[in-house]
Amino acid sequence: MGRLRQKGKAGAAKAYITRTSAIKKLQCSLADFRRLCILKGIFPREPRSRKKANKGSSAPTSFYYTKDIAYLAHEPVLRKLREHKAFAKKLSRALGRGEWSSAKTLEDNKPVYKLDHIIKERYPTFIDALRDIDDALCMAFLFASLPSNSRLPPELIENCTRLASEWQLYIMHTRCLRKVFLSIKGVYYQAEVMDQSITWLVPYQFTQSIPPDVDVRVMLTFLELYQTLLGFVFFKLYADAGFAYPPPLDTQKDEGAAGVGAFSLQTVMRSVQAAPSKSETIGKKVSGKEVRQTIKSIDASTDQDMEVDPSPTQDTVADIEEEFVVHPSSTDPQSSAALPTLHSLFALPQTAQTSLFSPYTFWLSRETSRPVFEFLVRSFGGRIGWPASSGGGSAFGEDDESITHVIIDRPLIEMTPEERQRRTRRKYVQPQWIVDCINAGKILLEEPYAQGKTLPPHLSPFGERAGAYDPTEAVPDVAEAESEAESEEEEAVIQAEEEEEEEEGKQALRAAADVAADDAGALRAAELAAEAAGVDYDAFEKEVSKSRKKAKKVAVEDKDADAEQDMNKMLMSNKQRKLYERIKHSQGKRNTERTKLEERKKNLVKQKKCEAKA
């Protein structure tokens, strides 16, 4: 006889741990546990049998992997949380005793946890991190738009705004935005960074208020993690693109509400020689000779880089560099030093559509959202300006001759002659044009999007699931077929009434019979028509029976096949039958959805036709 096995010592009972016991084991509060779970990315698991995992009890509980919790027990953040608990006690005691100086000392040495090790642990490679920044970006953009209050300190909002701007700056400079969708929830953007599609949602520019049933603590904990994650990801992205991170903020511009424009990308030295030259420039002890030397060294280094990195865009970069090298005296050393690292920017794969708007210059009308369209236009290479009421930092004024398009979102009104004159030179489009152009990957005709026009529908660039209703196709031919059938019938009736040539009448009759074979009402109508047409009843009968037979044959074949299938279903196992029924059910649901939409579309088209006729 083997060793006795005790219950609950192995298997699911050991592998899973309930939340209560996990908290007990970690000796922390529920709030701390939640915080740890959020930071470490630990989530409950669903055991195969809840009863086995919970030692026979079927009470509703959430289970975690015991090993997850065991790892949590060694978490430095947990230690810091415990320290913070002790600190809070000490601080409250000091405050209660009125020992202000010791309270201040305590406050200064407050335990603060860092999350970099968690980032490294959760995202071992950069791609892992990049793949997972969707939610982080959404949160950063959301909090950037929130008003600060006692729970949301202004520093937090500011940091989120900074992160959002940094991301936009990066996207604009690397031209990696791919799709944009104006939805009722906000604006969805999709960018492709290092072969990862990153989608984020930005709310429209309205003040959001946190609803009372939302636990802000949870959101703030997530935000804590996301800020760190975004910081590290941006650092890496900027470093790879050869920019300094964080990008310097021009406070004057920022106060002028320049938004993204307040940040400027600053290239950094990557070569070892470049570093001292930078320090020298700061020290303002630069001689012409040194400048020349550094330029030479830079030139050499870029050559090396070129050898290493043979990308198709290198030629143009080299050209630019050469140009600058030819006239070194006009530039200050820093800008010239900045050049070589630009190649990493251009090294990114580029398609033709990334410079979609580069030939155009846009002017934003006052009522359009500047942050959205500035970002869109700039990330596709266009130039954009806006009135001072939309914020500072516009590169040009409204009277600039180079403006080709005006993005305007207001109804058409009477114009002054000057205005009209200006209009001839510029194209006035509604904002949807920009987004549709981006999604289409080409410049669309401006005409349907002109000011005051009813816009064509805005479709999701992300597409629907396979087999779903597609609003762009399929419907017109259905409508056509129906209209054809209708017209045929009409024709038949008319022709029969007019009693023209018999053959034609017969043809019409055949058509009518075809249509009518399976419908008693229609049959009667056809009969009447035939009588009116003077066709004898026998001929009509024959025609009808023929068409009926034909239909029947097809139906019988179909039926046979169906019956066979139905009979074969008898031999399915229970499991298979259930799966089959489930799949069939979902298919049916999808099909009804689709047919419903198609039906509606048909009706709408009909209605429109009627209106057009009337």
Added chain:
Amino acid sequence: MVAVTTSKDTRKRKQAPQEEVTNERNGLNGASNLEMHSDDEDGEEIGSDDGEVEDFPEIDVASDSEEDEESEEDEEEADESGEGDSDDSDLHIFPKPKTIVSDITGRPKRVYPEIEPDYDSDSSTEDTPNRVGDVPMHWYDDLPHIGYDINGKQVLRPARGDELDKFLKTVDDPDAWTSAFDKNMQGDKALSPQELDIIRRLYEGENPDAQYDPYEPTIEWFTGKGKEEVMPLSAAPEPKRRWIGSKWEKKKIMKIVRAIRQGRIIPNKPKTKESKFQFYSIWSEPPSSHPPPLPAPKPSLPTNSESYNPPEEYLPTDAERAEWQATDPEDRERNYLPQKYSSLRLVPGYDQFIKERFNRQLDLYLAPRIQRTKINIDPNTLIPKLPSPSSLKPFPTYKSLTFTHARGRVRALSISPDGAWALSGDEDGVVSLWEVNVGKEIKRWKFESKIGSLDWCPRSDVTYFVVGVDDTLHFIIPPNLPSAIFSATQSSLAPATLPPPSAIPSPVKWVSNSSSDLSILKVELPPSSGTPTQITWHRRGDYMSTVSSGGGVWIHQISRRHSQAPFKKVRGSVQLVLFHPTKPHFFVATQQYVRIYNLSEQKLLKTLMPGIRWISSMDVHPSGDHLIVGGYDRKLCWFDLELSDKPYKVMRYHVKAIRSLHFHPTYPLFASSSDDGAIQIFHARVYNDLMTDPLIVPLKILRGHTVKDGLGVLQVRWCNRQPWLISSGADGAVNVWCS
């Protein structure tokens, strides 16, 4: 004096008869009157009276009211404060005398203030006539006197009026209520205002002493400026530690100082540097070998209906909108309603934005995640691929003819071994013999009660059939037989010499009556055993087994004209029995189990468990290795007898209970009939090698019977040599289905 005048006023007002009223009473009355006056009058009068009161302190023994006293005191205090802050002023050790000029003599004299009958006052100085002391006065109850005065003379008991006097006194004397009984003097004594005041104070829970001031200022005896007293507590010399610094403290401090010098501790660290988190290239070093945790699933991307300007067909109708609003937010298919705005500037802020982000986060950290393989298969691939029925022909496909019984359900049906004749028996007691090919009825027998079952004898050399009616089995020879066969049948059923009766007596009687045209031989089962519901033959045609509705099982041997019950006791009610086609095995189906017995060894071989609630029908494959069992709960179980006692396949395709099952004797076909009025034909090929599973292909559903009273097709039988099926139903029709 004022008091007197006021009291006079009252008297005038009241017009009361004058009486001798003591001064004290006047005063008291006056005092009560005074309270009624308005304050200003009072104040003036008091102010003006003060001097007079002091002028005549003697007369004013009882008349001075409380207020007078207080004002007097106030004055006194004022005087005293005027005199100076002497320490003695607070100490009233003895009342200070006043020097006034006597009216009579015209010379100054000292006047002491009235001694109040307080606690301070000495009552012993009062002149009480009775000097008996503090003895119980009831000692004197019987005596005419109440004690002795100072001179030792008896003090006589004062006259005490009767109750009427007392009452009159209380009526007459307004002060009667303020008097108390003096035990010592055995008479009423009026209480002085002071005494009344004490009583009042005691009532109100105050200190009885009117002079007592609970809020006296404290007197600082040893504190305050100039009164401190310096008194050392001990004479010990002061210890050294008072002026020498701690060594250990110094050590600790030096440690910190050293740390600061070495830069281990930075005092007053700049705050900004510490709070500002520096990012660095975290992914520069190679990643650990741990696999990354599973990334969270991304939310699904928005579809066309979420657009601010969707195609119009996406917009919900009013009904859809109402339905969406009526459903719980958790149950909604989409968390938004499609909306259309004519231009971007009209799009409002989305109020659920934060809520949705929050829900996403709750999903991220609270929802268990399961990795699920997404099934993306064509549902038609799930349907088993079977050979087409058209390739498995022949099988019955259409109804060729119908033989109708006028009345009653046709429960019993049998086909002759050569397949040319059919027998059908209905519940009305009619048995019809008819041709399968044309449906012509040859002969009809009429029994008095319903036909339970009937079956042809499978022998080819003889031709007869058995009909089970009412505890009796009738052996009948059909008409128009060739003479050779007829004689053989005659001889087998009614031999000239009867076989010797069995040694074991049997309750079953074999009665031959060659005279009757109805039956040549009758087997009478024991009475009240019920209608024989099933008759089944052994393949050789010598043995026959019957199951009665009462549950009795009999095996009859024709050649020996003997019947025996194979089981002494059967567990459960027997539904059906079957002979194994090749082996001496016997299948017995009870309500839920099928048992297989070996008849030669007389033992139970196997119990099959079909898992059917109530077995209705059963048939064995001609090879003898497979068994099908049908139940009233619509299930059909296929047993491979070599394999297991659990079904190899369970099918449930009929809508209602299965009534009958039959294997074709030669073709690989079997049919099942059900109460839903349908007959299902299956192709059932059984392979000889043990590795290949039997192939079961549903071929055809035959519909042609009408369902009557919830009963459909009651019996199906195959023709022996043709792929033809004959079915009988509750509607009285017997159909022949041909291929």
